[in-house]
Amino acid sequence: MKSFGSDIPACLRLALFLCACLLAFPLAAQEADSAACRVDSAACGAVLAPAVEDSTAGGAGVRDSLPRYVRHADFMRALWDRLVPQYLKVQYAGSIGLVSIGTGWDYGRHDRWETDLLVGFTPKYEDTRIKVTLTLRQQFTPWSLPLKRAPRWSVEPLTCGLFMSTTLDNRFWTQEPGRYPNSYYNFSTKVRFNLFLGQQVTVSLANRKALHRAVSFYYQLSISELNLVSAWGNSYLRPSDYLSLAFGLKFHLLD
Amino acid sequence: MTFVKYLRTPLLFLLWLLPLVAACDLIEYHPYSVDTEGISDVNAAQMRRITASCAGCDTLRFALISDTQRQYDETEELIDHLNRNDSLNFVIHTGDLTDFGLTKEFLWMHDLLSRLRVPYVVLLGNHDVLGNGLQVYRSMFGPENFSFVAGRVRFVCLNTNAIEFDYSTPVPDFSFLSARLEEDAAMPGLRTIVAMHSAPFTEQFNNNVAEAFEVGYVTRFSDLVCCLHGHGHGYEHRDLYGDGVMYYSSPNPKKRHYLVFTVTPDSYSYEVVWF
Numbered sequence: 001m002k003s004f005g006s007d008i009p010a011c012l013r014l015a016l017f018l019c020a021c022l023l024a025f026p027l028a029a030q031e032a033d034s035a036a037c038r039v040d041s042a043a044c045g046a047v048l049a050p051a052v053e054d055s056t057a058g059g060a061g062v063r064d065s066l067p068r069y070v071r072h073a074d075f076m077r078a079l080w081d082r083l084v085p086q087y088l089k090v091q092y093a094g095s096i097g098l099v100s101i102g103t104g105w106d107y108g109r110h111d112r113w114e115t116d117l118l119v120g121f122t123p124k125y126e127d128t129r130i131k132v133t134l135t136l137r138q139q140f141t142p143w144s145l146p147l148k149r150a151p152r153w154s155v156e157p158l159t160c161g162l163f164m165s166t167t168l169d170n171r172f173w174t175q176e177p178g179r180y181p182n183s184y185y186n187f188s189t190k191v192r193f194n195l196f197l198g199q200q201v202t203v204s205l206a207n208r209k210a211l212h213r214a215v216s217f218y219y220q221l222s223i224s225e226l227n228l229v230s231a232w233g234n235s236y237l238r239p240s241d242y243l244s245l246a247f248g249l250k251f252h253l254l255d
Numbered sequence: 256m257t258f259v260k261y262l263r264t265p266l267l268f269l270l271w272l273l274p275l276v277a278a279c280d281l282i283e284y285h286p287y288s289v290d291t292e293g294i295s296d297v298n299a300a301q302m303r304r305i306t307a308s309c310a311g312c313d314t315l316r317f318a319l320i321s322d323t324q325r326q327y328d329e330t331e332e333l334i335d336h337l338n339r340n341d342s343l344n345f346v347i348h349t350g351d352l353t354d355f356g357l358t359k360e361f362l363w364m365h366d367l368l369s370r371l372r373v374p375y376v377v378l379l380g381n382h383d384v385l386g387n388g389l390q391v392y393r394s395m396f397g398p399e400n401f402s403f404v405a406g407r408v409r410f411v412c413l414n415t416n417a418i419e420f421d422y423s424t425p426v427p428d429f430s431f432l433s434a435r436l437e438e439d440a441a442m443p444g445l446r447t448i449v450a451m452h453s454a455p456f457t458e459q460f461n462n463n464v465a466e467a468f469e470v471g472y473v474t475r476f477s478d479l480v481c482c483l484h485g486h487g488h489g490y491e492h493r494d495l496y497g498d499g500v501m502y503y504s505s506p507n508p509k510k511r512h513y514l515v516f517t518v519t520p521d522s523y524s525y526e527v528v529w530f
Contacts, residue, residue, distance in 0.1 A: 082495060098284045120285075126394035127289035127387055167287065171387055179418055181458055187355065189386040224286060226355050229325070236327035241363060245281035 086255040089116060092253075094222060094246025095194065096165045102160040104137075106255050114139040129169070137163035141200070155201040159218060165203045166191050189227065196222035200250075216250040286357050287386045291395050294365060297377070298396045304374035312406035318346045318528075319514040321452075321505035323364060324354040324382055330367050334375035336530035338372050343515070344405065345373050347412075349485035349505055350380025350452030356388025357436035361395055376403070377465050380452045380477045381416040381459050381483065389440025400431040408446045408480065408518050411435050413453040415484075417461035426453070428463060432472040439476055446518065447476035454484040455495055469496050480523050484515075490514065490527060 021123045062116035085103035092099060099118020104116035116137040120208040139161040166174075172190035176183075198220030206213055221230070272465065282286055284290065309315060318337055323330040337346060346369065353360035362382075368375055377400040383392050392399065399414035417426040439447065453459035455468060473482065481501045491504035503525065516525045 086370055093282045093284055095283045095286055122285040125288055125290040127287075127390045131285055132284065155312055156524040162261075167285070169387075172287070185382075185385070189356065221281070226286065226357060227359075230327075230354070230360070233413070234325070236331050236367075237363065240280035241359070244283040253508070 022109070054178065064205065082175050084254060087253055088251040089118065089248055090251075091118065091120075091248035093244065093247050094220065094248075095224060096133050096163070096246075097131070097246040100135065100248075102135070102137075111255060112141050114141070114161075116163075117204070132168045133165050135163050135165040136170065137161060144202070152204045154202045154204075156202065156216075156218075159196075159198040159200055159220065161196060163194050163196065163222070164191060165194070193225045194222045194244075194245075195228075196220045198246075202250075202252075212251045212253060214252040215254070216252070217248075219247045221245055221247065284358070287388075288358050289365075289390045289394065291360060291388055291391060294362070294395050296397050297365070298401055301345075301374040301376050302401070304402055305376070305405050308374065309405040311343050312344065313377050313520055315402065315406045315518045316342050316406055317346050317405070317516055317517075317518075319349065319402060319483055319503065319505045320346060320508070320518060321349040322351040322362070322380070322488050323348070323367075324351045324380075324505035324507075326508045327363060327367065330364070333508045334367055334370050334514060336528075338370070338513075346375040347410070347450055347483065348375060348377045349450055349483060350378040350416075351382045351485060352377060353383050353385075353388060354381065354385060356385030356391070358391050358480065361388070363389045365395060367462055374431050376401070376410075376412065378412050378450060378452050378485075379416065380415045384416060384419040387441070400428050404433055406518075407444065407520060408448055409425045409435075409442075410437070411447060411449045411476075413449065413451045413457075415453045415461075417453075418459050427464070427468055427472075429464075429467075429472065433502040434467060435471065436475055443477065446480050448453075448480045448483060449476070450474050450483040450520070452480075452484060453486045454504065457486060459486065465493055466496075470499070471500065474498065474500060480518055517523075 023180065068189040082105075086105050089100070089104065090099070091097075093148065094100070096118060100118040102116050102118030104114055106112075106114045114137075115137070118135040118137065120135060122131040122133065134145045141156050141158055141159045143157060145155045145157065147155060164230030167190060169190075173186075174183055174188045174190045198218055200218035202214050202216040204214045205211075222244050223242055224244070227244075231237050231242045235255050284438060302493075318340070320337075325335075337343065352364040368377070377396050379389075379392050383389070389399075400412065402409060402411045404410075411432070413427050413431070420426050439445070455465040456462060473479065479500060481503060483503050483505065485505045485507075487504040487505045489504065489510060490506045491502075493502050493504070494500065495502045498504050500525050501515060503516075505514055512527050512529045514525050516523060
């Protein structure tokens with residue numbers, strides 16, 4: 001007997017679970033202490049504060065005087081605002097497509113962490129069809145160094161992280177099809193895991209005509225887990241054989 | 256405040272230089288891109304070389320290698336060793352060039368094999384089918400079933416990796432074998448060697464037709480010498496069906512030996528060569 005939902009792909013099941021969590025969240029938030037709401041609706045409070053400040057003693061009192069549903073709406077709005085992607089990336093090569101476009105979020109202290117979602121396109125070459133590849137990338141940028149001689153420029157001397165990519169093509173599988181004996185190949189042809197190191201330069205465009213606050217140029221060198229296995233113990237292979245180079249631009253929209 | 260001015264700052268200069276130095280080989284669009292860098296129909300070209308160089312030879316000497324996947328160091332030594340043997344006419348690789356079916360793996364192994372002084376042919380292994388490896392194999396090496404004549408011996412090379420295909424793809428392809436049997440009747444005096452990657456009765460073979468394969472096709476070739484295969488990763492000589500037809504299994508390069516066969520008009524012999 002198949003268990004319920006066992007024929008739904010794992011990623012879809014995860015997405016359904018996340019949707020269910022988001023729907024359930026407002027109920028949970030109602031129960032929570034309203035202190036959290038006060039902090040997150042500070043922006044709204046700040047707008048309203050001057051109008052009512054004359055008649056009340058302080059900001060906290062103002063926010064407390066707002067109806068609970070307004071505070072909750074503010075809290076939910078702030079929550080959804082954080083889900084809006086903050087930048088656009090365009091990348092050339094890097095084993096995830098000839099050209100990939102994507103978006104993502106920077107967060108954490110000094111925005112040192114980034115999570116990207118990219119979709120990449122590979123021409124068909126001698127294959128029968130083009131390949132579409134989805135990539136989830138996690139990046140850490142430990143330093144950002146402003147250039148003294150060029151105040152609008154900064155250099156990120158190291159970016160590092162990992163990314164996983166999956167190709168939308170039914171010839172590739174995540175788990176071995178049932179026709180194989182158990183653990184026959186022990187890897188997935190569909191999902192690749194990669195490590196990368198790179199560097200980045202950012203130029204601030206903050207002027208009246210600029211469309212973006214800043215633009216970054218980056219490159220990164222990556223290695224997939226399969227190439228790592230091949231490189232291991234084969235001095236015949238050189239780094240230029242198993243490393244993959246990518247160039248890209250990051251357009252800072254909201255961050 | 257020109258752009259060029261900032262390119263000249265020492266830090267940025269290094270930053271721009273680094274990727275440009277390495278750029279040429281490092282660009283990969285997709286691990287399964289099937290970008291074969293213009294390499295195509297290798298087997299066809301090599302078979303023409305074999306047929307031309309062996310024309311009129313009574314005695315034929317060839318090396319059997321297999322399963323070189325992810326053994327680049329050992330394969331390099333193996334190929335150096337083969338190149339020191341002046342008596343070889345050609346080399347047969349019975350499949351599994353790659354471990355993951357990646358396009359780059361095919362290119363790396365092709366780079367190594369093309370160092371061989373003598374011509375070579377490559378059969379399709381089960382690992383070579385993974386992902387879209389079959390597309391890479393077909394565009395780089397050609398069809399997965401092929402045959403060629405060397406001197407007085409005809410080599411029939413087959414795809415026997417049935418588990419990698421569904422039932423709509425005939426593996427082994429009996430209509431291909433029937434066509435070779437018809438040619439066989441039209442060309443008397445040729446001996447036959449059948450080569451494949453996976454031997455009958457392995458998990459890869461379509462064992463429902465293992466008996467029919469042997470009785471209906473392989474043993475019907477007029478002067479069958481023996482059968483060659485890989486997949487087992489070790490040297491073996493077995494009379495698989497108990498009918499006197501020998502099946503020889505090629506070791507992989509990690510075992511540091513390979514087989515050299517000598518075929519004369521009325522007999523054959525082989526030796527295990529260590530490197």
